[in-house]
Amino acid sequence: MTRDTSPRTQLSSRLGARRVAAALLNALTDAVLLVDAAGVIVQANAAAARLFDYPGNDLVGQPVEVLVPASLRPRHGRLRALYATAPSPRPMGASLPLRRGGATFDERSKIRSSSNA
Numbered sequence: 001m002t003r004d005t006s007p008r009t010q011l012s013s014r015l016g017a018r019r020v021a022a023a024l025l026n027a028l029t030d031a032v033l034l035v036d037a038a039g040v041i042v043q044a045n046a047a048a049a050r051l052f053d054y055p056g057n058d059l060v061g062q063p064v065e066v067l068v069p070a071s072l073r074p075r076h077g078r079l080r081a082l083y084a085t086a087p088s089p090r091p092m093g094a095s096l097p098l099r100r101g102g103a104t105f106d107e108r109s110k111i112r113s114s115s116n117a
Contacts (some may be wrong), residue, residue, distance in 0.1 A: 007099070025043065033064065042060065052098070053100040064076075086099060087113030089113075091109070092110060
């Protein structure tokens with residue numbers, strides 16, 4: 001028996017895996033944001049959209065700093081860049097993230113690099 005390894009089959013397999021991963025991410029009750037090295041949100045689950053009061057995928061493509069009060073954004077950008085030099089799982093500490101309407105709320109979050117997942 002031979003296994004089909006054509007590019008079309010490989011693409012179909014990858015797309016299927018991405019759909020499964022997205023479904024699992026959206027099934028979580030905790031808010032999860034995936035942010036790239038440049039600080040751009042590349043994926044946000046449904047719980048994150050609800051928590052931050054953003055409809056659908058409106059968080060995707062935004063800089064993560066849109067969720068940080070304006071006065072803290074420059075510092076957050078520097079801390080994010082510093083984290084990228086030596087990523088390790090750690091609590092981020094309490095901060096005041098923003099909902100879409102500008103309301104802040106207390107939260108506890110953790111940061112983890114996908115390279116050390």
